[in-house]
Amino acid sequence: RAKSLGRGQCAVYSASMAQQIAHRARVRDRLKLALDAGELQLCYQPQIRLPGQTVTGVEALLRWTDAELGEQHPADFIPIAESADLIVPIGEWVIEMACRQAVAWRDAGMPLRVGVNLSARQFRNEALADQIRTTLERHGLDPALIELEITESEAMADPKRTGQLLKRLRGLGVAIALDDFGTGHSSLAYLRELPVTRLKIDKAFIRPIGEPGSETVLVKAILALASTLGLEVVAEGVETRAQLDFLRDNGCNAYQGWLFAKAVPAERVTALVQAMQR
Numbered sequence: 587r588a589k590s591l592g593r594g595q596c597a598v599y600s601a602s603m604a605q606q607i608a609h610r611a612r613v614r615d616r617l618k619l620a621l622d623a624g625e626l627q628l629c630y631q632p633q634i635r636l637p638g639q640t641v642t643g644v645e646a647l648l649r650w651t652d653a654e655l656g657e658q659h660p661a662d663f664i665p666i667a668e669s670a671d672l673i674v675p676i677g678e679w680v681i682e683m684a685c686r687q688a689v690a691w692r693d694a695g696m697p698l699r700v701g702v703n704l705s706a707r708q709f710r711n712e713a714l715a716d717q718i719r720t721t722l723e724r725h726g727l728d729p730a731l732i733e734l735e736i737t738e739s740e741a742m743a744d745p746k747r748t749g750q751l752l753k754r755l756r757g758l759g760v761a762i763a764l765d766d767f768g769t770g771h772s773s774l775a776y777l778r779e780l781p782v783t784r785l786k787i788d789k790a791f792i793r794p795i796g797e798p799g800s801e802t803v804l805v806k807a808i809l810a811l812a813s814t815l816g817l818e819v820v821a822e823g824v825e826t827r828a829q830l831d832f833l834r835d836n837g838c839n840a841y842q843g844w845l846f847a848k849a850v851p852a853e854r855v856t857a858l859v860q861a862m863q864r
């Protein structure tokens with residue numbers, strides 16, 4: 587495409603490429619500093635069981651506001667961390683924090699299951715299972731209180747290998763969810779073989795629910811598939827009452843989304859759950 591542009595535009599094109607590379611390098615350097623300085627934050631988005639109003643778990647989501655770069659979004663900095671070998675130490679930190687928080691909630695009489703996102707790079711790291719096992723043991727945490735999330739597309743990129751890795755992780759007793767489900771072209775044959783416990787319907791399928799003329803056949807198909815395979819389903823990105831009603835009426839097991847709460851600091855989750863218990 588650059589070829590078809592005139593000379594001047596070609597220069598502009600490559601300058602912006604250079605800018606992008608420089609920006610990524612800067613994000614990488616700042617991210618490394620933030621990790622070392624303890625400036626990364628984990629927030630937690632409640633997951634609510636259906637039917638009813640019980641918060642049964644949370645998803646841990648990274649938050650980072652850099653003094654120079656401002657607020658940074660995981661969708662932007664996680665890929666940079668991946669390509670810069672920072673994702674492994676960041677991921678270790680996330681698992682450590684998530685376990686600590688799960689212990690704190692358990693000890694406070696609210697045993698919430700904490701979901702942890704794993705990126706492809708972390709997931710393929712041979713040392714991951716050992717690291718998780720050691721962390722769980724060190725904290726004396728029931729493995730069932732941790733749910734590892736791996737995206738469907740990453741799982742299906744190499745289903746045989748994914749199966750082996752997931753079996754090891756599942757063997758630790760942790761729950762395993764396929765994230766962004768519906769976008770990753772699962773082979774049903776492989777899906778049946780994978781030792782996963784939940785499917786997380788991608789928010790792209792939830793968004794149109796309740797809009798006039800919207801297609802809900804895919805969401806219904808995912809719910810039926812999950813039920814056939816004996817898997818639970820959690821819907822992500824639930825923003826409206828209409829979406830929630832549809833999911834409940836069609837047998838979805840749980841949801842998360844802004845309708846209930848955004849990802850918030852742990853203390854806010856605690857306060858929320860305590861308020862609901864009263």
Ligand code: C2E
Binds near residue numbers: 647765849
């Ligand atoms: P994800 O795992 O699919 O997380 C769900 C995303 O949807 C989160 O975006 C969450 O804030 C957002 N969300 C939740 N409810 C709603 C809603 O009602 N409406 C809309 N529009 N969005 C909603 P976030 O926090 O920006 O994270 C984006 C992605 O970054 C995550 O997608 C996950 O893939 C990745 N990520 C976040 N934290 C971590 C982490 O600790 N480790 C790794 N490896 N990846 C992470």
Ligand code: MG
Binds near residue numbers: 735
């Ligand atoms: Mg997730």
Ligand code: MG
Binds near residue numbers: 765766786788
């Ligand atoms: Mg997701």
Ligand code: MG
Binds near residue numbers: 737765766
């Ligand atoms: Mg995702």
